[in-house]
Amino acid sequence: MTRNKQIRAVLLAALMVFSVFAGTVALSGTAAAAATNVTGTASGDTVLVNATLAGTEDNATAYVDTNGNGNFDAGEPNTVNSSLGTATELNESVDVSGVAGGTYTVGVVTNVDDASESDDQGASVTIDDGESPELISAVHYEQPGGQAVLELSFSEEVVDTNTIQLYQDESPVSATYTQNNKGQVVAQTSSLLTGDLEVNLEDVEDTDGNSVTGLDGDENATVTVATVTVDGDAGTIGTTDAYQGETVAVTNDTLDVSVSIESDDSQDDNEGFFRSGSTGATSAVYTFDTTDRETERYNVSFGGSVVEKVQVRDLGLDVTVDDLNITDEESIEGTASSNAGERIIEVNVLDDDGDEEFSTGEVELDGQGEYDFDINVTAEDIDTGDYTVEVVDKGSGVSVESDTVTISEAADGSADFATSVVTDQRGDVFAIPVSLDNTDIATVTIGTEEQGYLANVTVEDGDSDGEVILLWDSSESTNNNVDTVFDVDDSDDDILTTGDDATDITNNTSDLIDSGDYDLEVRTGRSAGDADNVATLVIEEAGVQTVQTWTAAGSASFKDLDDVNAALEDSELTQDDQIAFGDKVIVQIVAPGLEGFTGAQDDETPNFFATSNGYDDSYRLTINQTNPGPNRDPKILNVSDASVVADGDNDTYFVVFNTDEIDAVRDSDDDGVYDSNDPAATLEDDDAFNVEFKLVGEDDVSSNLALVEDNVTMMDSYEHIEGEHDTDADPINVTNAENQTVSGTSNVAPGTELTVRIKSDGDTQPRFLKTATVVVSENNTFSTDFDFSEQNLGDTFLVTVSGGEADEVEADGNVVEAVETTEETTEETTEETTEETTEETTEETTEETTEETTEATTTAAEETTESQTPGFGVVVALVALVAAALLAVRRD
Template sequence: MTRNKQIRAVLLAALMVFSVFAGSIAFTGSAAAAATSINTTTVSGSSATVNVTVDATAGDNNTTVWIDLDDDGTLDSGEPVATNDSYTPGTATDVLVSGLDVSDLTAGQYELAAAETAGAPVTGTTSEDLSVTATVTNNDDPELVSAVHYNDNFGNDVLELSFNEEVQNLGGNIQVYQDDVDVTSDVVASGPTQNNPGQVIINTTDLYTGDLVVNLEGVEDTEGNQLEQGLDDDYNSTITVATVTVTDDNSVSITDAYMGEVVAATNGNIGTAVEVESDETQDDVESFFRSGSTGATSAVYTFNTADRQEQRYNVTIGSTLDEKIRVRDLGLEVSIDDLNVTDEDEIEGTVSANSDRQDVEITLLDSDGDEVDDGSMTVNLNGQGEYDFEFNASELDLDTGDYTVEVTDTASGVTVESDTITVEDAGEGSADFAESVITEQRGDVVAIPVTVENTDTATVSIGSNDQGYVANVTVEDGNDDGEVILLWDSSKSTVSGTNNPSNVFDVDDSDDDILTGSDGVAEVGLATSNLVDAGDYDLEIRTGSTVSDSENVATLVLEEGGVSAVRTWTAPSGESLTDLEEVTDALENGNITEDSQIAFGDKVVVQIEASGLEGTVDAQDDETPDFFDTSNGYDDSYRLTINQTNPDPNRDPKIINVANASVVADSDNDTYFVVFESEQIQAYRDDDDDGVLDSGEITTSNEVDLDDDDSFNVEFKMIGEDDVSSSLALVDDNSSAEDSYEFLEAEHSFDADPVNVTNAAEQTVTGSSNVAPGTELTLRVESDGDTQPRFLKTATVYVQADGTFSGSFDFSEQSVGDTFTVTADGGVASDEEVDGNVVESVDTTTDEPTETTTDEPTETTTDEPTETTTSEPTETTTAEPTDETTTSSQTPGFGVIVALVALVAAALLAVRRDN
């Protein structure tokens, strides 16, 4: 008994003595009796029976028991109470009091009080003779309330089973299963022990994860009732696994938990209040609050983070803030490469997480969620938090149907499941060509589309003995999309046997493959002595990796290659044109324009349209560094020359060394772009006047600078077999195309000098430039003279396809009479500067079309202040309109895609890119 109860007992005894004394004055009768012990420790149901021992020698005839909800030692209103009035003093010491209704109470532990009374008990007056702590249940049947596996506050791995009342028959009747396997002997270290009535503790050998189940068949309560509540029909219950534990350790620290983990909160005592709420010191978090308790027969509270936010949570155990839980995202994911496979394929995928993890379990499940036999593996994720796995459908003897892959991080218990994988019957394999007739030019790389069904491999044959060329190659569909694009380099037709088959064959998709050795065949069985001839060649295909009778056939038509066109273009000096994407973007933005007059310092772009080059120049990638590699036939089977056409008197013409230029390939359209900076490319004198830059002419003493008035002829030539000496001829007869261009001194000019504006917004300053369209210019307007207040205005503009530029400025805060200077700066031209004035009005004749202004005599506007304004635009606009307008309206030969881009370039002139 506590000290308070002892004091209360003394006071009650004193009151009883006073009461007896007072009663003796008014009445005569027996001395009062008292309840001396309560023999019941569990009260259940709505008609509970309580054993009470009373004074047997004398006493009152009523025995009263009640649930002292507020633990004040007095019967209060609303507290469950029952009275037995059949007691006869002197005849019994053990009284059974029945009818105590506890059905409205929550199961738990309460104070059970008893007292002897002369009459009916009086609410607020009747005081206990004694009390005990008893477990109250409101169900006559025993029930499993919870099963939790966790690490307790002493660091022990335990399995706690919480029942609504005291139970028995525990020994031998508790079995533990992990993933449907009985692991009781491996998991259970000792126990079970019932530390408190209804709380059973089992010590385990480790903290286990996965699907844990406990079987409790045969467990009963103390009255022999079979445990069924809280169990399934087989007496099983799922165990909640808490992989993180926070305890009442008198210190507040941060514990990490991955989203999906269950956190255990405990101080080792049953019936402990627990609160979990968002840490309000964080910014921008979703508010969260939970208040509960471990339960009347449990010492652990579980907090599932699966649906919680990535934030910190405060955990209060009892009445003190004890821990902060930081929920983080493990990022555990599983992806499947192909969700539709056959029963002869591999099920392949990747597991990934935000950190490297050990012991990650990967399990193949059938449509019922059951593990496939031998369909599980435990792996470690690599340093990048990834692991590539595969299940062989044939080896696992999978039936057709739906499957999933489940991944469990064993340390945290976090689990994810893949999308549904459908396994179909492989059936009989077949292979075919996607096109019956394939046309390409000899010397190019031929794309041969192969289709496969119910198989991953097929063998293709090219040519025949009668046709003078035979090649065989096995391809594998590595991504199971049913297609492989086989690439055959026809320029390597002279390779014989199995020498360098990797140079002859390739696949378009890196997921696919060419099989060699024991897996397949890759060989040129009959090579040619020269480049394969133009003509029709047989194509045959069959499933598998051997050369056998064909299943399907097609025809390969090889045509004669040749040069279709050569054109010269220009681009701003700072424009990056290193790959086909950048070239295409520049065309869309109008930053590459066809031109025969190129500002010295801007980029020169030579566009070549020629078929039959792709294999020789290795044009499978955008950038083609092999284009001018002499080992691949440069200066022998094909040649690009850029020769000066206006040499100074008594001087040999200059030849540009194009070998130092970069080449961007659009091989699908037989198009190549040779790109170089006009001021940086090297040039040499043509000493022997043969129009070809020989190796002996490339010397320091023979090197010469290019000038801004040089003119050049551009020729690309594929050389016929009669003139090729050291390399294979790509064409039977010479094939060439030419173009020309000249360099101009780069210049900017303004349409008016001086520039006159009014003191208003949106005043336009216009001009022209011969630098490449798309060049970015900065227009700078700065006050000069005695103008006050001083001002500075800038605008970024772009040179348009017709060579013009225009910038708008706000002069609304300036005054009439203010003066300023306007500077155009940018591109490869020197800065240009003119004066400007703020005037009351500006003659708008400059807004008239150029043809109207040029038709009128210029003297009609000589008396106006804007005399120079009308003369300048006329000169600038008429200086180059014909060439530029004609150029922009031409249909460039950039191939199918690029030609379409060039056709709409004019519509994009006003929308210049600003990078």
């Protein structure tokens, strides 16, 4: 380093040290002055602020902290003294004429706008504005974070907020009230409350003991419920939906913020609405009532900036009443609906003066936006007269009324039975038809005390069609649970279980009810009295009428009775005792008395194999092998794995299973009953089975629910066979023409779909492939036609038949020349041959006819092709001549 560079480095270092030192001196300055002993005294519209100063202040500002944040803010009442000199005492008067009454803190700020500014708070001072506190607003809403609150905005500070009481529909709501700011009282609620909200402020006063004004005679005030909230600090401008009539709350939890709402001018034909205001000095929420607004979009500005858009939509609240003219023994029925589902509504009945006669209270629309109401006029003690049905949306307050409903006095009604004798079997579900005239309610009595069974059932004709079909489950005669024993056939009708003389079972039986005749009585209405009409209930013995085995294709589906009936009509379900292994077995059981046990009413798939219903005790189905082979235990099928389709009206049950899918065991204990502990067995071709259905007699059942006195049994049988297809000919000869038939037989179940494929083979050119789908007919045949018009004489092919529970079968085929065989000759020969009774005569007649016809028409066959028979060409003719010669030798 040179000497000059060394000197420059030393000077630079010295300069840096000097700069740092100079900065340190400048920052140290004079210690900031501070005011002490700050006090305040209120007198009328003036507050005198006193403080002790250090005597070195440039200026001092005395102020009243009206926003309570502990600092001096622009806009707060203040007085500035800029001529302090060396004064050590500050005495300044602050004008508080615009300040609401309440308790505030006074403060002093010294050296304002100086880096050494000091702000000192002092004592509290209570300002009396000389006026009573006023409730400016009461709003219930959800804050942007989701917390539901009640905000009460007063004109000044109030005390005794713990005496405030909120009511929802006149019921008190518990809450704790906190005065967050002077005049702003807030309470949290567990959820957003709807309905009529009121707040009682009877004991709330200001700091001078003045009571709150602006209340009703009971010291109550109505609370505005805002069901939609717009976040003033949302950041991203979005769109919030509000239904016309709802109140929207705009808030960011800050007091005294300016708010404006105006129509969004980006949409056509807007209403040009504009409104501006603020939350208020003691409120953090602004409300926007959409009741009179158009269904359009509005911009919401908060603190001068657009924060959200509100789209006002039509709620579409509506109410319809099914019948506007009813009697005082009927119900007001109808539907409330809206464009929004799951909203809370209230359905009210109003008299012609608009007074509420009845209310459902709060109910909820379903997900489709509907609620069906049914208001029983008698039960709700609604008099005759004119009424309307009012529906109120609790969230928005929107309401609609129906047309006038006229309730008149009911004429004398009557009830009767549609038939004088009701007959069914013991254990079945009895359908008892009741006719009603000028009434929707009737009471049916079944049995008497002397007959050992007595029940009273009150029914209601819900659709006013004049009929109720009462269902009585005789298999539940030991039960006294009304819902278990009784039902109605039409879901519009009902069984009444409340009110005077409603449904009850006085006498139930200890065992299943006996067969025999029982009294039936019916009377109008609910009340006891003489019967309008009588009938007889005839309980016949249960029994087993038939058991039959049927079969269907293994791929067939039988989910319900419609499937079964369709298969019967299409001949795809047929009776059979030889069933291809893999096809379905259908056991048809006709057994009156099982309807109640199995739950087979209305053609439902029943709980046929439920032991709780009596299976394996009161009734039993067994399928046992009859050809187990030497030294082998027979196989027993686990029939409980089968599905069941019921035709309850006809006492018929179809037990359905696939032969290769049902489980089986070996009957090692020789009891003839399936036991899962027995060794498992595999079902095979050639297995033969006995099918037995039994109703178990009283001596053999373990319960008290025997359907018959003695065992009743019906049986049938079937065996497994190996599925096979076969063609009617091999080889199959066709000619080169349309509609060439390929036919055959199959022992798989009728209705099984087969695929017939014809594929060229050998040296045939061009190659060809033909396929068709056929269905096995009810007589186990199949047939389909193919078009061979594009093929050549001499072409060969292979026919393959596949599908169902059988291996595919093949047959050769040829395309051959046709030989003319006149229809008349064929018919005559066939008739003559048929009349002959011996095989020899038939052969002779056929051979002679063939020979004569061949000789007589050889020339014509070369020219005529309209009535040709496939497969008869020159070679065949030669064979026929040889056959004739042999025949002549045999005759000799």
